[in-house]
Amino acid sequence: MHPITIIGSGLAGYTLAREIRKLDKDIALRIITADDGCFYSKPMLSNALAKNMDAKKLVMTSATDMAAQLNMEIITHTRATHINRHERTVNTDQTSGKNSYAYSSLILANGAQAIRIPVAGNAAEDILSINSLHDYGIFRAQLENKNHVTLLGAGLIGCEFANDLVSAGYQVSLIDLADKPLGRLLPEQAARNLQHKLGDAGIQWHLGCSLHSINKTAGQYQLTLNNQVQFNSDLVLSAIGLKADIRLAEAAGIKTGRGIITNGYLQTSDPHIYALGDCLEFNGMVLPFVMPIMIGARALAKTLLGDNTDVSYPPMPVVVKTPAHPVVVCPPPPNAVGNWQEEVIGDGIKAGYYNQHKLLGFALTGAAVTEKQKLVKRMQDDAITDG
Numbered sequence: 452m453h454p455i456t457i458i459g460s461g462l463a464g465y466t467l468a469r470e471i472r473k474l475d476k477d478i479a480l481r482i483i484t485a486d487d488g489c490f491y492s493k494p495m496l497s498n499a500l501a502k503n504m505d506a507k508k509l510v511m512t513s514a515t516d517m518a519a520q521l522n523m524e525i526i527t528h529t530r531a532t533h534i535n536r537h538e539r540t541v542n543t544d545q546t547s548g549k550n551s552y553a554y555s556s557l558i559l560a561n562g563a564q565a566i567r568i569p570v571a572g573n574a575a576e577d578i579l580s581i582n583s584l585h586d587y588g589i590f591r592a593q594l595e596n597k598n599h600v601t602l603l604g605a606g607l608i609g610c611e612f613a614n615d616l617v618s619a620g621y622q623v624s625l626i627d628l629a630d631k632p633l634g635r636l637l638p639e640q641a642a643r644n645l646q647h648k649l650g651d652a653g654i655q656w657h658l659g660c661s662l663h664s665i666n667k668t669a670g671q672y673q674l675t676l677n678n679q680v681q682f683n684s685d686l687v688l689s690a691i692g693l694k695a696d697i698r699l700a701e702a703a704g705i706k707t708g709r710g711i712i713t714n715g716y717l718q719t720s721d722p723h724i725y726a727l728g729d730c731l732e733f734n735g736m737v738l739p740f741v742m743p744i745m746i747g748a749r750a751l752a753k754t755l756l757g758d759n760t761d762v763s764y765p766p767m768p769v770v771v772k773t774p775a776h777p778v779v780v781c782p783p784p785p786n787a788v789g790n791w792q793e794e795v796i797g798d799g800i801k802a803g804y805y806n807q808h809k810l811l812g813f814a815l816t817g818a819a820v821t822e823k824q825k826l827v828k829r830m831q832d833d834a835i836t837d838g
């Protein structure tokens with residue numbers, strides 16, 4: 452039989468390979484990956500400065516060691532370029548040697564791409580974004596001897612990098628179109644609390660505006676915002692967000708939306724092709740976080756080995772790594788109907804999103820983060836009561 456073939460060696464690809472190996476030591480397994488196949492923890496990229504870890508130190512295991520540990524073939528520096536669904540083969544960009552691989556099942560674990568916003572000026576191309584260890588290496592090299600970093604986007608990743616940079620002694624400016632940080636995840640009071648605490652830590656806010664232009668002048672960048680404010684910065688990092696990488700799937704005629712659309716078995720519109728991780732869309736949601744990958748990989752490993760297993764996601768709180776003011780969010784489902792209720796606890800906020808008395812999501816900041824387990828349990832109990 453041809454190998455189970457995974458496209459991508461991120462958390463999704465490797466977690467799935469591990470889960471398969473827990474169940475079957477021998478079945479043929481292969482990863483094809485565009486990068487070097489090193490295993491690392493992507494969430495650590497946004498708190499590595501404070502931990503004094505550079506890109507090299509963040510590598511946990513090389514591709515060669517992963518291949519030995521998992522008894523599998525790992526083809527690195529090779530991009531999948533085309534899926535031939537009828538022949539069940541994947542073509543790659545390799546110009547010499549083998550460049551087509553047959554699969555029994557194919558798993559798309561090819562992640563997401565950083566969203567870029569159009570910015571005017573002669574240095575728009577210099578704006579960095581970080582969605583891989585490679586990107587992080589470039590960022591760290593450029594950070595040498597710099598003082599002032601500007602971040603675009605005060606979402607989860609923007610706030611984390613801002614906190615990491617400011618605690619490592621950098622001057623940090625943070626720009627967002629919304630008038631508060633984590634605007635999509637936190638209700639009013641909780642967001643304001645985070646804004647003030649990160650402000651106290653030294654972050655310079657530019658909220659309710661966007662970057663209009665960036666121009667290089669005498670070794671620095673001159674930034675002009677759309678509210679006419681101007682300042683200079685040494686480095687600009689975009690953390691606007693990610694979009695699922697659907698290109699390979701779309702070109703192969705697989706159903707896509709915001710991500711690669713799957714059913715409960717994480718199976719795409721092609722019964723031999725599955726998706727996992729940041730590229731996936733399930734029930735109208737993209738879930739670009741670690742916990743859905745762990746839970747999905749466990750179920751998918753069983754399905755791939757013949758025991759069809761529906762993925763079932765429990766409440767999945769995400770810890771935002773802003774030590775200046777810790778945050779935990781468990782957002783309500785996209786179409787949930789309800790209201791936020793916020794309560795002050797010590798220096799933080801406990802916020803629940805309720806439909807009548809049913810808890811559909813929550814957000815905790817500061818001292819209130821200790822309530823996490825209690826609220827997860829409450830959400831699970833409420834879901835059971837609801838039937």
Ligand SMILES: Cc1cc2nc3c(=O)[nH]c(=O)nc-3n(C[C@H](O)[C@H](O)[C@H](O)COP(=O)(O)OP(=O)(O)OC[C@H]3O[C@@H](n4cnc5c(N)ncnc54)[C@H](O)[C@@H]3O)c2cc1C
Nearest residue numbers: 459460461462463485493494531561562728729739740741
């Ligand atoms: C800075 C940062 C901090 C984060 N912090 C947290 C956190 O605290 N908690 C949390 O839950 N989540 C966090 N996340 C999100 C989490 O890290 C991601 O959801 C997860 O790592 C995604 O894994 P993935 O394998 O789906 O994608 P990726 O890690 O992007 O892997 C995609 C893989 O596919 C390969 N690839 C792409 N296209 C091709 C192709 N055509 N052919 C071959 N290979 C291809 C790439 O080379 C790569 O190996 C964070 C994300 C970032 C960027």
